[in-house]
Amino acid sequence: MKISDVQTKTVPNLNVSVSLGKKIKPTRILLHIVLIIGAFLMVAPFLWTLSSSLKDVSQIFLIPPKWFPDPITFQNYPxxxxxxxxxxxxxxxxxxxxxxxxxxxxxxxxxxxxxxxxxxxxxxxxxxxxxxxxxxxxxxxxxxxxxxxxxxxxxxxxxxxxxxxxxxxxxxxxxxxxxxxxxxxxxxxxxxxxxxxxxxxxxxxxxxxxxxxxxxxxxxxxxxxxxxxxxxxxxxxxxxxxxxxxxxxxxxxxxxxxxxxxxxxxxxxxxxxxxxxxxxxxxxxxxxxxxxxxx
Missing domain, CATH: 1.10.3720.10 (MetI-like)
Structure with a gap:
């Protein structure tokens, strides 16, 4: 096998390993986790509003709170x-x-x-x-x-x-x-x-x-x-x-x-x-x- 053939085969593998190394950096994973948590905190009030709109009054202030209404009351909208x-x-x-x-x-x-x-x-x-x-x-x-x-x-x-x-x-x-x-x-x-x-x-x-x-x-x-x-x-x-x-x-x-x-x-x-x-x-x-x- 020629040296040139070895170089053409190993260089792409090195590039793949480098790119994979970038994707699994702990800081990048931590950043995505923080962003996901922040996104959930931002959307949580709206999700609670949407959930409460499908409940009757007796279910809204239950402790612990119920995210999924039972039964679902669509009549609240009309x-x-x-x-x-x-x-x-x-x-x-x-x-x-x-x-x-x-x-x-x-x-x-x-x-x-x-x-x-x-x-x-x-x-x-x-x-x-x-x-x-x-x-x-x-x-x-x-x-x-x-x-x-x-x-x-x-x-x-x-x-x-x-x-x-x-x-x-x-x-x-x-x-x-x-x-x-x-x-x-x-x-x-x-x-x-x-x-x-x-x-x-x-x-x-x-x-x-x-x-x-x-x-x-x-x-x-x-x-x-x-x-x-x-x-x-x-x-x-x-x-x-x-x-x-x-x-x-x-x-x-x-x-x-x-x-x-x-x-x-x-x-x-x-x-x-x-x-x-x-x-x-x-x-x-x-x-x-x-x-x-x-x-």
Whole structure:
């Protein structure tokens, strides 16, 4: 046998042994165990909610807890939908969320374009002050904002939920600005040579190039607005104007809470968020990764 034949036969085996050695490293196994435990801890509350939605009230607070309901009570779901006007609440949540997300995509992308590509005096200072608003807790601005809404006559109207949330989102501006900064200036300069004004450049050049970041931010905004509870609780008083999270709170009474119906209604309320995440998780990952890679 030739030496060359021995080398061609042994080298692949060495590569296989090296690759197998990488797969069975104790640190890698430990990392996967920690991630699995963390994933279970994250999903356990939802699994408990799903399990409780199929129980009667007597089974929910058993000690030790029963994860598998016996018997299974599917009637909790139709009962929760008929006990409260969930149809109207779902419509309210859908249209409020849709309007706010569209406004956020428009206003945040325009502001991000201005901060990233249009140089004007004090732009950096203004951007820093803009980002500083993210450090202010909502509770600090709650009373002043309520007084403004009351002065405008928007208390117990959906405008109080749409206008402030739709016209101001510092996180969205920061996210999109980081992405827009990575777009070559030559594209904007070429559009200027062709006679395009800043608005035309924003609409025809910038927007088509930031679709991944817009998709990621739109999904984040959707989940945040859909799950919003504090603002509807403060501004809305009429049941027919309630959103889904606020309507779920009405299952909690002063002396009694129907936990079975509450868990069933909660499970139904998270279905849109789960659907959005399942079908858009690729856009979330790509949008955040691409945004983070820009400087």
């Amino acid at each position: 009962n929760s939908l008929t006990a409260m006007p969930f149809g109207q609440a779902y419509f309210n949540s859908f249209y409020i969320t849709a309007v706010v997300v569209l406004l956020n995509l428009l206003t945040c992308s325009m502001a991000a374009y201005a901060f990233a590509k249009i140089r004007f005096q004090g732009s950096n200072l203004l951007f820093i002050l803009f980002l500083a608003t993210m450090m202010i807790p909502k509770q600090v601005t709650m009373v002043p904002l309520y007084l403004i809404m009351d002065y405008l006559g928007w208390i117990d109207t959906h405008l109080s939920l749409i206008v402030p949330a739709g016209l101001f989102n510092a996180f969205g501006v920061f996210l999109l600005r980081q992405f827009i900064r990575g777009i070559p200036n030559e594209l904007s300069e070429a559009a200027v040579i062709d006679g395009a004004n800043p608005l035309r450049i924003y609409w025809s050049v910038i927007l088509p190039l930031i679709k991944p970041a817009l998709a990621a931010f739109g999904i984040f905004a959707f989940m945040g607005i859909w799950n919003s509870f504090l603002e509807p609780l403060i501004y809305l008083t009429s049941p027919e104007k309630f959103t889904v999270p606020l309507l779920l709170n009405t299952f909690k009474g002063l002396y009694f809470t129907d936990w079975s119906l509450l868990m069933a209604g909660t499970t139904i309320s998270v279905i849109p968020v789960i659907i959005v995440y399942i079908f858009a998780q690729k856009q979330i990952i790509e949008g955040v990764a691409l945004t983070g890679s820009k400087s």
